[in-house]
Amino acid sequence: MPSVASMDAFSQVDTDYGSAMSAYSCFEKEVITPVKLPSGKSVLDVFGLCFDDGSSLLEQYHSERKDTDQKWESWRATKDGEVFRGQRQFTCTTLVKAMMNKPYTYIEYERYALLKVGDVPTLAVQFSSQVPGVMFGDAFRVEALVTFTQSGSGGSAEVTMRVYGYVQFLRSVWVKGRILSTTMNTELPESYKAIQTS
Numbered sequence: 001m002p003s004v005a006s007m008d009a010f011s012q013v014d015t016d017y018g019s020a021m022s023a024y025s026c027f028e029k030e031v032i033t034p035v036k037l038p039s040g041k042s043v044l045d046v047f048g049l050c051f052d053d054g055s056s057l058l059e060q061y062h063s064e065r066k067d068t069d070q071k072w073e074s075w076r077a078t079k080d081g082e083v084f085r086g087q088r089q090f091t092c093t094t095l096v097k098a099m100m101n102k103p104y105t106y107i108e109y110e111r112y113a114l115l116k117v118g119d120v121p122t123l124a125v126q127f128s129s130q131v132p133g134v135m136f137g138d139a140f141r142v143e144a145l146v147t148f149t150q151s152g153s154g155g156s157a158e159v160t161m162r163v164y165g166y167v168q169f170l171r172s173v174w175v176k177g178r179i180l181s182t183t184m185n186t187e188l189p190e191s192y193k194a195i196q197t198s
Contacts, residue, residue, distance in 0.1 A: 001084055003116040007147070010113055010124045014079040015087040017109040020128045020141060020168075027145040027164035031188040037159045043114060043123040043150045046159055051112060051125055058090075061195050067092040067106065075112075084114040096134055104133045121150040128168075136175060141168040142183050144192070163192045 011023040037046065050057045053074050062070055075086035087110065094106040108129040115122050127144045131137045145164045152158055165188040167180055 001114050001116050001121060002082070003118075005118070007115075007117055007122070007124065009115060009117075010126075012080070013082075013085050013087075013111050013113045015109065015111050016079065017087070017111075017128065020109050021111055021126060022128070022143055022166055022168050024124075024145070026166045026168070027143075029165055029184060030162060031144075031165040031184060032163050032192050035161045037148075037161060039158055040155045041159055042153070042157050043121045043148050043159060046148050047112070047114065047123050057195070062092055064194065065094065067094045068103075069093045078111065085112060087111045094131065096131060104131045104137075106131050117149075123148040136173050136179070139169060139171050139173045140179060141170065142188070143168055144188060146192075163188070 007024050011025070015021055041049075049055060053072075059070060059072070070090070070092045072090050073088040075088050078085050078087050090108040090110065092106050093103045095101045096104050106129060108127055110125065110127050112123065112125045115124065125146045127146075128141050129143075130141045143166045145166070147162050147164075148159050149162075150157055150159050165184050167183050169176060173179070
């Protein structure tokens, strides 16, 4: 696991998705209260159980949302070719409540990195999603950054999860305030509380 000076290093994990993945410094707002995971699991365990190829956590979450046509790309190397990091794309068909529960294509880019920030083992997973067929859907991307930090090791290891949100606007729209409020105060908090129970 590479050692870095700060989480700003996560911004250097170079994917094929370019500006669709915002820099770490953009994620200033926490959208849920930090969560302590059960003792005895490391950040490597968390990655294996929750995010690795073959893990069913996110697939189950999307199924509970009634998302269909799930297509998960396997994790592949990032453009820098470094280890302990990866990128992938996920697509599905999702029902958009604001559009009378009509189905739309949902596209999500993901990247992760396992890092030692100072001496703290850390897993960072970033999600950048868009529903381009919805009204104003091509004007912004909803991004989430989930960090897992580990204290202790072995049976006394404790991991804390934090979730941050950001809305990246690609062009100016008159509904910007509403998009920000709905995304940051309702949609992201509800989504990550639901993932906790999946």
